[in-house]
Amino acid sequence: MSSPLAIAAVTAALKDLLNDGLMNHDLSSIGSFTVTATPPDRITTGQNEPNQLNVFLYLVTSNSGWRNVDLPSRDNKGNVITNAPLALDLHYMLTAYGSQDLNAEILLGYAMELLHETPVLTRAQLRTVLGAPSPVDGTILPSPFGNLSAIDLADQVELIKLSPVFLSSEELSKMWTAMQARYRPTMAYMASVVLIQPAGGVQAAPPVLKRGKDDTGPVAIASPLPTLAAIRPAASAVLPAMRLGDDLLVTGTNLNAQASMMFVFENAKAGLTQEIAPVPAATAGALSVHVPSIADNANAVNLWASGLYTATLRVTLPNLPPWTTNGIPIALAPLITVSPVNASPGDINLTVTCTPRLLASQEPRTNLIFGSQPVVPKTITTPADPLQPTTLTFTIPSVVAGNYLVRLRVDGIDSLPVTVGPKGTLDFDTQQKVKVA
Numbered sequence: 001m002s003s004p005l006a007i008a009a010v011t012a013a014l015k016d017l018l019n020d021g022l023m024n025h026d027l028s029s030i031g032s033f034t035v036t037a038t039p040p041d042r043i044t045t046g047q048n049e050p051n052q053l054n055v056f057l058y059l060v061t062s063n064s065g066w067r068n069v070d071l072p073s074r075d076n077k078g079n080v081i082t083n084a085p086l087a088l089d090l091h092y093m094l095t096a097y098g099s100q101d102l103n104a105e106i107l108l109g110y111a112m113e114l115l116h117e118t119p120v121l122t123r124a125q126l127r128t129v130l131g132a133p134s135p136v137d138g139t140i141l142p143s144p145f146g147n148l149s150a151i152d153l154a155d156q157v158e159l160i161k162l163s164p165v166f167l168s169s170e171e172l173s174k175m176w177t178a179m180q181a182r183y184r185p186t187m188a189y190m191a192s193v194v195l196i197q198p199a200g201g202v203q204a205a206p207p208v209l210k211r212g213k214d215d216t217g218p219v220a221i222a223s224p225l226p227t228l229a230a231i232r233p234a235a236s237a238v239l240p241a242m243r244l245g246d247d248l249l250v251t252g253t254n255l256n257a258q259a260s261m262m263f264v265f266e267n268a269k270a271g272l273t274q275e276i277a278p279v280p281a282a283t284a285g286a287l288s289v290h291v292p293s294i295a296d297n298a299n300a301v302n303l304w305a306s307g308l309y310t311a312t313l314r315v316t317l318p319n320l321p322p323w324t325t326n327g328i329p330i331a332l333a334p335l336i337t338v339s340p341v342n343a344s345p346g347d348i349n350l351t352v353t354c355t356p357r358l359l360a361s362q363e364p365r366t367n368l369i370f371g372s373q374p375v376v377p378k379t380i381t382t383p384a385d386p387l388q389p390t391t392l393t394f395t396i397p398s399v400v401a402g403n404y405l406v407r408l409r410v411d412g413i414d415s416l417p418v419t420v421g422p423k424g425t426l427d428f429d430t431q432q433k434v435k436v437a
Helices: 006-024 103-117 123-130 150-155 169-179 360-365
Strands: 034-036 052-062 086-097 160-165 186-196 227-233 247-253 260-267 272-276 287-290 307-316 328-332 335-339 346-355 366-370 373-375 379-381 390-399 402-410 418-420 426-428 433-436
Touching (some): 006 034, 006 052, 006 086, 006 103, 006 123, 006 150, 006 186, 052 103, 103 160, 123 150, 227 307, 227 328, 247 307, 335 402, 346 366, 346 433, 360 366, 366 390, 373 390, 390 402
Parallel strands (some): 034 052
Antiparallel strands (some): 052 086, 160 186, 227 247, 247 287, 260 272, 260 307, 307 328, 335 346, 346 390, 366 402, 379 390, 402 433
């Protein structure tokens, strides 16, 4: 790999290649000429314009073939573990200047022929150009970089390849305008690839003396670990969400493994996580999980929140680190009570209690679906006592006689105004209907 002097070394090698090649072609007929590596805006143009070839590095890009070739350079603590190479492609402008008519075109033509015949900077060429006395050294760099040598470029694993890049008139116009210089005949080239890699500074792992406890080697597991496929309320396969107090049916593969298992329910939006131990389900190869109700745990009203959860299964086997399965989504719908359920036509004031409690961030995204009409809450009250549910009030204007189904929508999740019969049949919950007569 190369040192940080590699970019300057490539420029010096191109300059030397062009200078020697043009001298070998004996261009004395056009007069004296020079090969430089100067920004175009600093070159004299006009009446005193010299015969000159200029190589200017105008762009550096990442090399897509080498950028991910090595292992990660840092561990999970941020410590450097490998010196991944910095892989770069260098883009150059080759510009010709002339003191007389056609001189610039002649210089550019000879230079392009030379680079066409020399598509690769060989190791021998680089050693000749960058050897002592080197045109590129680290004396201008601070310690400890002052002793670096550019000749490392000759020993990098991949050779420097030169290829033409044909720019459009628009691209050339933008570049020369940005440089605020007078345009002259120009050809672009790319030098690829330069691999810059620091030396040292990585952590070295100690030698391996034992493979596991008592040098017994790795632990082999005969069967694969569990994988989750689906999760749903056990009462009915058509229920779109779970509620507090529901039993859930979880299906997957290898769920009957002899291991310590714990279901983890995570609501990333609310920042809540709950853990529940599963039990074998009546269905072979499945698990059952009971979501606690308020009767099971009074704190459930505050520990859970309506919304979308990701369920994962954490598996612990003896002498092995814990294993977490894939995640599967399931929504938690709010449980509500509605008062009154009988009203007279006209404006109706409804009071709705919601379990679990609403989070402050959920209040702006909560409304009531009265029949098919959305209604925003008039007031939302979440008591300071964490064991009390949230109470919402609504005013529904100009209601005519009829039966109206009531649903509370929290964060896009609707309460379920249904009851489940003994055989899994569904019916509308009369306690979540308002009769107007």
